[in-house]
Each structure stands twice: as structure tokens, then as C-alpha cells.
Amino acid sequence: MDVIDELLGNNNLFADALAEQHVDLRPARALAIVTCMDSRLNVFDALGLDEGDAHVLRNAGGVITDDMIRSLAISQRLLGTREVMLIHHTDCGMQKLTDDGFRAELEEETGLAPSFAIESFTDLDDAVRQSIQRVERSVFVPHRDRVRGFVYDVDTHRLREVS
Ligand SMILES: [Zn+2]
Numbered sequence: 001m002d003v004i005d006e007l008l009g010n011n012n013l014f015a016d017a018l019a020e021q022h023v024d025l026r027p028a029r030a031l032a033i034v035t036c037m038d039s040r041l042n043v044f045d046a047l048g049l050d051e052g053d054a055h056v057l058r059n060a061g062g063v064i065t066d067d068m069i070r071s072l073a074i075s076q077r078l079l080g081t082r083e084v085m086l087i088h089h090t091d092c093g094m095q096k097l098t099d100d101g102f103r104a105e106l107e108e109e110t111g112l113a114p115s116f117a118i119e120s121f122t123d124l125d126d127a128v129r130q131s132i133q134r135v136e137r138s139v140f141v142p143h144r145d146r147v148r149g150f151v152y153d154v155d156t157h158r159l160r161e162v163s
Helices: 003-016 043-047 066-077 099-110 124-136
Strands: 031-036 054-059 083-089 147-152 159-162
Touching: 031 043, 031 066, 043 054, 054 066, 066 124, 083 124, 124 147, 124 159
Parallel strands: 031 054, 031 083, 083 147
Antiparallel strands: 147 159
16 A cells, blocks of 8 residues: 555544634744744644644655745745745755766766756754845845844754754
8 A cells, every 4th residue: 555545544534533613824923934844843742732723844854945935925925924944954854965966876877957046954053044045135025124044953852952
């Protein structure tokens, strides 16, 4: 059985145990979180969030790309979020490759040079600061006065703020 089939069974049990309810579309805590797709970071549990509390935007590395800015613009302008929390983490896959190396690998195997930036990084704190600056400098994101960045330690499960 595929993993997805197993998950469909899990969903039935999950839904059976819950009363039907409608939560408001606008995040109750007016917060957007940008983080990595890493499977070890359970954002809702790690931060004590409930469903309906916050937007969680994820990609490889938790990098502020044009598409993240697109989502943040929608999050703030249409759905009322005000604070932005950026979370990178220790032992990230994006520290284990280089832009040039991965780009060359893709081009060599597919014959196509990717149009997107790879956005690997070496220093976690520098990567967080870069992400903070990208949000703070984006004219498309109206609320930029409460943008904070953190590193999550996947072993200790603790957050450290990057200033
Ligand atoms: Zn990661």
C-alpha cells in the first residue's frame, strides 16, 4: 500500500474524532511563519499553535523567494496578518549543496538550466538575516515593522533568535 493510501485511512480516523466546525479564514493570531520544508520541524506543536492561528509558508530552506513574497503579500493584504516569523533550522539540507554544483547537476542530467535560483547557504545566521532583509525591503509587504528571525535546533527543539 502506498503511503498516501495509509494517510487517507488516518484522515478518516482524524475526522471521525472531531466535531464539524468552521474556523475563520483569517489567522486568529495575525501571524505568518516562513520556514523550511524539513520533516523534523512540526511548526504547530513546536510553537503551541492551533489550526486557524497562523499562515505557515514553507519551501526548501525557508528562503524568501518571489513566491514567498507573493504569499506574504496575500497573507497581509487580504487575510490580515501583521507579524512575520522566519525560522531556519540546524542540519538543513540547503547547507549540504552549493548553488553552482546543484545547478550543474540539474543541467547535466536534464539538458535544461533551471530558471530559478538554488539559494543554498552555509551560515545559518547570515541566511536568517538575509531573509529578514528581503521581507523588510519588499514594497509588496505592507507591514514590515515586526519581522523576526530564528534558528530552530532540530535536536533540542529550541528556538534561538537571530539579531
Ligand atoms: Zn531545511
